[in-house]
Amino acid sequence: MSSCRKCGIGIRDESKVCPLCGAPLEMGDTAHETSGYPDVSPSIKKMQLAVKIIIFSSVVAEIVMIIVNIFTKSDYPWSALAGVGLVFGCFTFTFSFRNNRSLQRKLVIETFATVIVIFVVNAVVGYGSWGLTIGAPAAVAAFDIALVCLMLSEIRHYRLYIFGQVFMVALSVILAIVCLVRKESFYWVCVGTAMFTIIVLAGMIVFGGRQATGELKRRFRV
Amino acid sequence: MKDIRWDKLDNTANLFPVIAREGMSNVYRVAVNLKENIDGELLQEALNLVLPFFDVFNMKMKRGLFWYYFETNEKPAPKVHEEDTFPCAYINPYNNNDYQFRVTYYKKRINLEVFHALTDGNGAFLFLKELTYQYLRLMHEELKRPELDKLSATTSLDSEDSYLENYKTKAKKGYKTEKAVIVKGESFTMGQYGVVQGYINLQDIKRVAKSYGVTINQYIVGVFTYAIYKGFLKGKPSKKPISTCVPVNLRPYFESETTKNFFAVVSAVFKPTKESYTFEEVLGEIKDSLNTQIDKDNLEKLFSYNVSNQMNYMLRAFPLFLKNIGMKIAYYSSAKANTGTLTNLGVVKVDEPYADYIDSFYALLSMSKGQNIKGAVCSYGDTLVFSMSQGIKEMDVPKAFFRQLAKDGIGLEIETNGVCYE
Ligand SMILES: [Zn+2]
Numbered sequence: 001m002s003s004c005r006k007c008g009i010g011i012r013d014e015s016k017v018c019p020l021c022g023a024p025l026e027m028g029d030t031a032h033e034t035s036g037y038p039d040v041s042p043s044i045k046k047m048q049l050a051v052k053i054i055i056f057s058s059v060v061a062e063i064v065m066i067i068v069n070i071f072t073k074s075d076y077p078w079s080a081l082a083g084v085g086l087v088f089g090c091f092t093f094t095f096s097f098r099n100n101r102s103l104q105r106k107l108v109i110e111t112f113a114t115v116i117v118i119f120v121v122n123a124v125v126g127y128g129s130w131g132l133t134i135g136a137p138a139a140v141a142a143f144d145i146a147l148v149c150l151m152l153s154e155i156r157h158y159r160l161y162i163f164g165q166v167f168m169v170a171l172s173v174i175l176a177i178v179c180l181v182r183k184e185s186f187y188w189v190c191v192g193t194a195m196f197t198i199i200v201l202a203g204m205i206v207f208g209g210r211q212a213t214g215e216l217k218r219r220f221r222v
Numbered sequence: 223m224k225d226i227r228w229d230k231l232d233n234t235a236n237l238f239p240v241i242a243r244e245g246m247s248n249v250y251r252v253a254v255n256l257k258e259n260i261d262g263e264l265l266q267e268a269l270n271l272v273l274p275f276f277d278v279f280n281m282k283m284k285r286g287l288f289w290y291y292f293e294t295n296e297k298p299a300p301k302v303h304e305e306d307t308f309p310c311a312y313i314n315p316y317n318n319n320d321y322q323f324r325v326t327y328y329k330k331r332i333n334l335e336v337f338h339a340l341t342d343g344n345g346a347f348l349f350l351k352e353l354t355y356q357y358l359r360l361m362h363e364e365l366k367r368p369e370l371d372k373l374s375a376t377t378s379l380d381s382e383d384s385y386l387e388n389y390k391t392k393a394k395k396g397y398k399t400e401k402a403v404i405v406k407g408e409s410f411t412m413g414q415y416g417v418v419q420g421y422i423n424l425q426d427i428k429r430v431a432k433s434y435g436v437t438i439n440q441y442i443v444g445v446f447t448y449a450i451y452k453g454f455l456k457g458k459p460s461k462k463p464i465s466t467c468v469p470v471n472l473r474p475y476f477e478s479e480t481t482k483n484f485f486a487v488v489s490a491v492f493k494p495t496k497e498s499y500t501f502e503e504v505l506g507e508i509k510d511s512l513n514t515q516i517d518k519d520n521l522e523k524l525f526s527y528n529v530s531n532q533m534n535y536m537l538r539a540f541p542l543f544l545k546n547i548g549m550k551i552a553y554y555s556s557a558k559a560n561t562g563t564l565t566n567l568g569v570v571k572v573d574e575p576y577a578d579y580i581d582s583f584y585a586l587l588s589m590s591k592g593q594n595i596k597g598a599v600c601s602y603g604d605t606l607v608f609s610m611s612q613g614i615k616e617m618d619v620p621k622a623f624f625r626q627l628a629k630d631g632i633g634l635e636i637e638t639n640g641v642c643y644e
Contacts, residue, residue: 001635008634010421010634010635010636011635012421012635013636014640019418019617019620019621019636020621020624020636034331034421034582034637035255035328035329035330035331036328036329036639036640037305037309037417037638037639037640038304038305038328039640040414099316099317214226215226218284218286218291218293219284219286220286220287220288221288221289221291222288222538222539
C-alpha cells in the first residue's frame with residue numbers, strides 16, 4: 001500500500017499519484033492489500049453494431065426506393081410495400097435474432113408483428129379484406145403450431161407454454177369476432193383458427209391437471 | 223405431483239422490474255474481502271449447497287396478466303465466474319438460469335450482485351454471509367463440524383412482506399416531486415461507472431462524529447452533502463436543494479426479520495440559500511432534516527401510501543402493462559427530486575469461527591435515473607467501508623468527500639476501480 005503524506009491517507013490501488021491531490025505517492029508495505037478491480041476494457045458489442053448497420057442501410061434503401069417510385073411516376077405504391085417488408089425485417093433481426101429472450105416470447109411477439117404486417121400490406125395492396133379473412137388467421141395458426149411443437153419438444157416444462165397459448169387464443173378469438181361482426185362471407189378460416197387454439201388450450205389444461213390450473217391461477221391473480 | 227411454490231413481489235419490489243434495463247440495472251453489490259484467494263469451483267459448490275435454503279433467492283420472476291410474481295426456480299444455481307464486467311451489470315435472467323442474482327469472485331473477494339426486486343441490502347448480506355461460511359467450511363478442514371452444511375442459527379428465513387403486515391390505511395402521497403440539484407458532468411459509456419472506496423477507521427469516525435454531536439450516520443450524510451456542495455456547486459448558492467435519499471432499514475422499527483425488501487426512503491435536504499456555508503452549518507442542517515423524518519410514525523406514513531395503492535381493488539384490476547406505464551410516469555416525475563442516494567447498511571456481524579478469515583465487507587450501488595452519485599456504507603470489525611459510485615468522470619465530489627474526512631483526522635485508505643484516473 002502506498003500513501004500520500006500531504007493528505008495523510010493510504011492508497012490501495014496501483015495509482016502512482018494521489019487521487020485527492022495529484023501528488024506522487026510514497027510506496028509502502030504490501031501487507032494490507034485488497035483485491036482491486038479487473039481491467040474491463042469496453043468491448044464493442046458486435047450485435048449492436050450489426051443492428052445499427054442494418055437499420056441504417058434499410059432507411060437508405062427505403063429513401064432511394066421512394067424517390068425512384070415517385071420519379072418513375074408509377075401508380076403502384078411498391079416502395080411502401082417494400083418499406084413494410086424492411087421494417088418487419090429490421091424488427092425481427094433486432095428482436096428475435098438475439099440470444100436474450102425465450103423462444104416462446106419471441107414466437108408470441110412475432111405473431112403479433114406478422115398479423116400487423118399482413119393488415120398493412122392488405123391496406124396498401126387492396127383486393128378486399130383477404131388480410132383479415134385468410135392472411136392473419138393463417139399466420140396465427142402457423143405460429144400456434146410452432147408453439148405446440150416447441151412445447152412438445154420440452155414436454156417436461158409444458159406448463160411454461162400455457163400463457164403463450166392464452167395469447168394465441170385471445171388473438172385468434174378477436175380476429176374471429178371482427179370477422180363475424182363485419183359479416184365477412186369468408187369467415188371459416190378465422191373461426192377455424194380460433195377453435196383450433198381453444199382446443200389446444202383446453203387440451204393443455206385437461207392433461208395438465210392441477211399444475212396447469214395452478215399456473216393459470218398465478219398468471220391471472222388480480 | 224407437488225404444488226409449485228410461488229410468491230408475490232413485496233411492495234417496493236413491484237417497481238424494479240418496470241424500470242430495470244441495461245444502463246439502469248437496479249442491481250446492487252454486496253461483497254466480502256477474505257484474507258486468501260478465492261477458489262471458483264468451491265464457491266460454486268458452496269452456492270449449490272446454500273441456495274435451496276434461501277427462498278427469496280431461489281426464484282425466477284414471471285409475468286402474469288396483472289402482476290409479476292416469483293416461482294421456485296428448478297434450474298441449477300447460476301454459474302459462478304470470475305468478475306469480468308463493471309460492477310452491478312444488468313442481469314438478464316434468460317442467460318442466468320432464470321435467476322435474478324449473480325455470484326462472481328476476484329482475487330480475494332466474493333461478490334454477490336442482486337436485482338433489487340428480490341430483497342434489500344440487509345437481506346443480501348444474510349445470503350452472502352451464509353455463502354461465505356459454507357465456502358470457508360469447504361475450504362478449511364478446521365472449520366468442518368458435525369452441523370456442516372446447515373445455516374447458522376442466527377440466519378432468518380422469514381420471507382413475509384413486512385410492508386403489508388405493518389401499513390396503516392389512509393396515507394397521503396409519499397414521494398415528492400420538487401426538483402433537486404442534479405450532479406452533471408461528462409458521462410461514461412453505458413454500464414460503466416467510477417468507484418471510489420474508502421476503508422475508514424471506525425474508532426476515528428466514531429470519535430469525530432461524537433465531537434460534532436451527531437451520529438455516525440448523520441456525519442456521513444453530512445459529509446456527503448457537503449462534498450456535493452463544495453465539489454459540484456463549488457460552494458455557491460442554489461435555488462434547488464441538495465437532496466440525498468437515505469434508505470432506512472425498517473426491520474428494527476417494526477420487529478421484522480424478513481429476508482425481503484423492508485425499507486423506506488427519507489430525504490436529507492440542504493438548501494444553500496446564502497453565500498459560503500461552513501461544514502458545521504451543513505452538518506447541522508442535515509442532522510435536523512434527518513431527525514425530523516426518522517421516527518416510526520413518519521416512516522410508517524412513507525410506505526403506507528404505496529401499500530394502500532397496492533391494496534386498492536380498482537388499481538389491482540388494471541393489466542400489468544397499464545400498471546407499468548403508471549409506475550414509470552410516477553418514477554420519472556420524481557426522479558429529479560433527488561441528487562443522490564446514501565445507504566448505511568450498518569454493522570455486519572459474523573459468527574465466531576469465521577471471523578478470522580474475513581477482512582472486510584462492502585456494498586456498492588448502481589446508477590439510476592437523475593442520480594449520478596451514490597454512496598453505500600457498512601462496517602465490520604474496526605473498518606467502515608464507504609463506497610462511492612458515480613456516473614460522471616469528474617472526481618470533484620469524491621475528492622471533497624475524502625478530503626473532509628482526512629481534514630477531520632480520520633484514518634483512511636482509498637481504492638478505486640481505476641476509471642477516474644484516465
Ligand atoms: Zn494527496
